[in-house]
Amino acid sequence: MEKFRLFLLDADYVLDKNEYPVIRLFCKSKEGKDFIVKYRKFRPYFYVLSKPEKENELVEKIKNAKIEGVKEIDAYITEKKFGRETRKFIVVTINNPRKIPETRKFIKDNFDEVEDTFEYDIPFYKRFLIDFQLRPADWILVKGEKIDEDTIEAEGIQTIEENLPEPKLKMLAFDIEMVEENSKEKIIMISLATNNGFKKVITYQHSDLEYVEVVKDEKTLLKRFVETIRKEDPDVVLGYNSDLFDIPQIKQRCESYKIDLNIGKFRERLKTARRGRETSYKIPGRVYVDLYRFVANILSPQLKSEVLTLDAVANELVGMGKKDLSWQEMSEIWKSKSDITRIVEYNLRDSEITLKLGELLVPQIFAISKLTGLLAFDVSRYAYSQIVENYYMRNAFKENIVVPNRPKYEEIYSRRLEASYKGAIVFEPKTGLAKNIVVMDFRSLYPTIIITHNISPETFNCEHEECKQKNKVPEFNYHFCIKEKGFIPKYLEKVILRRIEIKKKMKQLDKNSEEYKMLNNMQYALKIIANSTYGYMAYVGARWYRKEAAASTTAFERYYIRKIEEMAKKEGWVIIYGDTDSLMVTNPNIEDPEKVKKKALEFLKKVNDSLPGIMELEYRGFYPFGIFVKKKIGSGGAKKRYALLAEDGSLEIRGFETVRRDWCQLAKKVQRDVIEIILRERDVDKAVKYVREVIKMIKNREVNYNDLIIYEQITKPLSEYKQISPHVVAARKMHERGKLVGEGSIIAFVITKRGSSISEKAEPAEDATIEDIDTEYYIKNQIIPAATRVLSAFSITESELLSGVKQVGLHKFFKKN
DNA sequence: TTTGGTGTGGTCTGGA
DNA sequence: TCCAGACCACACC
Secondary structure, three states, X not given: OEEEEXXXXXXXXXXXXXXXXXXXEEEEEOOOOEEEEEEOOOOOEEEEEEOOOOHHHHHHHHHOOOOOOOOOEEEEEEEEEEOOXXXXXXXXXXXXXXXXXXXXXXXXXXXXXXXXXXXXXXOHXXXXXXXXXXXXXXXXXXXXXXXXXXXXXXXXXXXXXXXXXXXXOOEEEEEEEEEEEOOEEEEEEEEEEEOOOOEEEEEOOOOOOOOEEEOOOHHHHHHHHHHHHHHHOOOEEEEOOOOOOHHHHHHHHHHHHOOOOOOOOOOOOOEEEEEOOEEEEEOOOOEEEEHHHHHHHHHHHHOOOOOOOHHHHHHHHHOOOOOOOOHHHHHHHHHOOOOOHHHHHHHHHHHHHHHHHHHHHHHHHHHHHHHHOOOHHHHOOOOHHHHHHHHHHHHHHHOOEOOOOOOOHHHHHHHHHOOOOOOOOEOOOOOEEEXXXXXXXXXXXXXXXXXHOOOOOOOEOOOOHHHHHHOEOOOOOOEEOOOOOOHHHHHHHHHHHHHHHHHHHHXXXXXXXXXXXXXXXXXXXXHHHHHHHHHHHOOOOOOOOOHHHHHHHHHHHHHHHHHHHHHHHHOOOEEEEOEOOEEEEEOOOOOOHHHHHHHHHHHHHHHHHHOOXXXXXXXXXXXXXXXXXXXXXXXXXXXEEEEXXXXXXXXXXXXXXXXXXXXXXXXXXXXXXXHHHHHHHOOHHHHHHHHHHHHHHHHOOOOOXXXXXXXXXXXXXXXXXXXXXXXXHHHHHHHHOOOOOOOOOEEEEEEEOOOOOHHHHEEEHHHOOHHHEOHHHHHHHHHHHHHHHHHHHHOOOHHHHHHOOOOOOHHHHHOOO
16 A cells, blocks of 8 residues: 555546446645546435434434435434534435435435434535545645556545645636627637746637647637647646636537547546536636636625726736737738737737736635635635635534534525614714824724624523623623634634734745745635624525624624723723724824824723733724815715825725726826825815816816726616616617626716716717717716815815815915924 | 625605 | 605725
8 A cells, every 4th residue: 555645636526337436536746747536435425313212213214215326325323513412413325426415305205203404415525525624725645556657546535734835736828719700609719828838829810920820720729729738738727707708618619519628637528517507617637717706706805906807807916917909800800811910919918817817816716725625616616605604614524513504595585584783883083184093903803703702603692691691792682602612713713813823924924935925825715714704694695694693793893892982082082983893093182193103002002901802902003194074965974985194105095986986087086186185285275276177177178088987887687777877878778789788797988968867968988989078067976076075174165166266264274284 | 606784975766 | 846765886894
């Protein structure tokens, strides 16, 4: 028997000829050699909870059950944790993983002794990874025999705890181009690029470029694509929106040409993996990642980009965008049989930036894999809820806890009908220009509350009198057990502590070092779990659902932030603003910034001494100036909208039109400039003059057309809108003109002179010019509101911006400076 | 297949 | 014609 240290990349299973499962692990050795590890001793199973005292009877009945397609069935009793109690469960094992649903149904339908069934919907490969606690994108130790060049028959498999460096992985990105000819779409070009420097474009029109391979037709193009992938033999295959576009197109064409799409590591065919409504594809033995899905599911909230196109995302993340070439131009070049260099370069660039994105994102995906035990394939396609859930599922196994069932449709429906609960506190800001602001915030507020107060579905309202006294939830008649650590807090704490540890380590490292990058990816993965656990417990689709747990978390938030507010006020601080986990304060009695900071640190120490558990309030920064504005309707200050000037001169702008997608670029720029003039120069007059100048330019149409485009998303089918807003009208016009628009499309439109209501005047951006623009609208509904929002805090009104009447005495707002 | 609640503000809609 | 309330999108944390 030999031992192999291998890096685990992917897993699946096949059936042997007797319909027994063979787990296959796709691995790489340190030297870069590929292996398939086969393991035959693992069987699919699920749990049956019997009615009390009926276990033995039920076991016998199950053992003797005859179920179609199931060759072998076995059952035995085990104990598992179920909520707060430990109960007997029957483990039902069969030979064929595909028969688990039928087996479960048979047992449920035929035996009255059955109370419930569990863990019947965990895919077999995932079951294996959980039970063996294997981590994809990490090293495993395999004991077994090498039966041929690249196959190992394993006797035993386990993880390796040492931190070995990753083997060098080969990544390949690809992209296709299509053109419509005689109302039929054809693939005209495919580009491929790898992180070894390989690049190739395959097409069937002439080109002299050395990396272009010219073939005779579409069919040969596809054949060469298959051969090239096989020859390059990548570990990771990358596309951008390829699950929805490139792969289905390639697949369909290959089918019609009867080309075997066997691009798997060991010449296996591309597989379709259907999950609910979404379709994805597996390339057996390779990690195939559609980067768009990861970006859309996981990364999008933290991106500044307004759209998730490859161009925008790559520009933001790797500083490289697409080449400029419109679909029409491409079509014309191709059909006119002229020089295709531009298409070739455009096509190759797409693969190159996809590759660059992959080099950045695949390590992030791998870090999440390592933490959750999910295959990179799954991580890259899962939503937040799925990623957290799988983290807890894998740890439930360690704790011998039965995984709660996924809610059925009716359950989800009734959960939806439950009333929502109160959230966090948002303070009403003091409007105007603020000075010497100290910002403090809680480090991971919700996670630390959950951990400190042991908030978990099963610790909720335990029977102990003591817990009722010592761990009561503010505002509610709820409490959480303190006798035993809850499952969720236990594993959430591991996440938080590990993240703190990693962040500490990172501080000592060079930011460009490989180790720093690796740790950064790991802390990012941990952050995802930490930040989504609270919301997950209130998510209607969650297995570990307990709305009261989430409601209690926010109740504690309100309690603590109020408590700190009180402490701060007592010490002479003025609360300028605060949202959920942050407080912005100033001390009107102290002028010297250094003294303010010092005093703030003393205050923080006092607060932290009073906070329980691992809760901690941190110093986030000092800001010489800030703007807080009035609400447009009603009285008082507007929450969630402010701008701060940091000591290093940078601006932090939140909530304002400037940071919103649904305002035209020009309005956003004007507002940002106004904020800057006020914060940096504290000169309201200058800001007013500037706005008047812009208004004049609009009147004269001396502005850039593109800066007038408004972007808004279509969030449901066009027919379902009750209120027909401008963006809906623009979308309908696009639809009528043969454009593809639907749920999720971001509509680019402008407001023109044609029509009476604003909606009627909305026109798709591509169908209008600067001459069509309704300048009145842009002045009154874009520039003026955006500028007034900020300037009204300094008593400037709309009419003053419009009239051009010179105001006097504005400086009074800034006497001191 | 969509982790949660809080909040602002634009435009439309329909009744006075 | 005016205005409140509904609808809708997007932001903050």
